[in-house]
Amino acid sequence: MKAKELILNIAVNLNRISRYTMDGKEKRVKQFTEENAGFIKEVDKLKLNSNFKKTFDLFKKRMVDFNDPEDFSTWANILTHRVKLLVTS
Numbered sequence: 001m002k003a004k005e006l007i008l009n010i011a012v013n014l015n016r017i018s019r020y021t022m023d024g025k026e027k028r029v030k031q032f033t034e035e036n037a038g039f040i041k042e043v044d045k046l047k048l049n050s051n052f053k054k055t056f057d058l059f060k061k062r063m064v065d066f067n068d069p070e071d072f073s074t075w076a077n078i079l080t081h082r083v084k085l086l087v088t089s
Contacts (some may be wrong), residue, residue, distance in 0.1 A: 003046045007056075007083045010039045014076035018069040028084040 001009075013032040020028040040060065048056060059075055066072055 001042065003043060003048060003086050004083050006039050006046075007079050007086070010036050010043075011076040011083075012075050012077040013039070014072040014079070018076070021069045021072065025026035049085050052082055054081045055079070055085070 016032045017019045017029050017036075020026075020032070043056065055078065059079065062071075062076065066075075
């Protein structure tokens with residue numbers, strides 16, 4: 001998969017995680033969290049534009065502290081908009 005596709009998959013899953021967290025569906029939260037871990041590993045192997053890399057590194061650093069479903073939705077939106085900065089994929 002190309003970087004843009006991986007990032008957009010992560011963003012979609014973040015919105016799913018947000019929704020399932022609010023609904024108390026822990027199995028689904030775990031499923032999409034694990035899937036995102038795989039996508040993140042794949043993105044980490046790719047060469048990213050330095051502007052986007054800063055955003056992605058910040059996302060990875062902060063995601064361990066996500067508690068509120070809104071955190072997941074916010075970062076889904078940030079990644080969706082910032083993926084336009086990608087030059088290589």
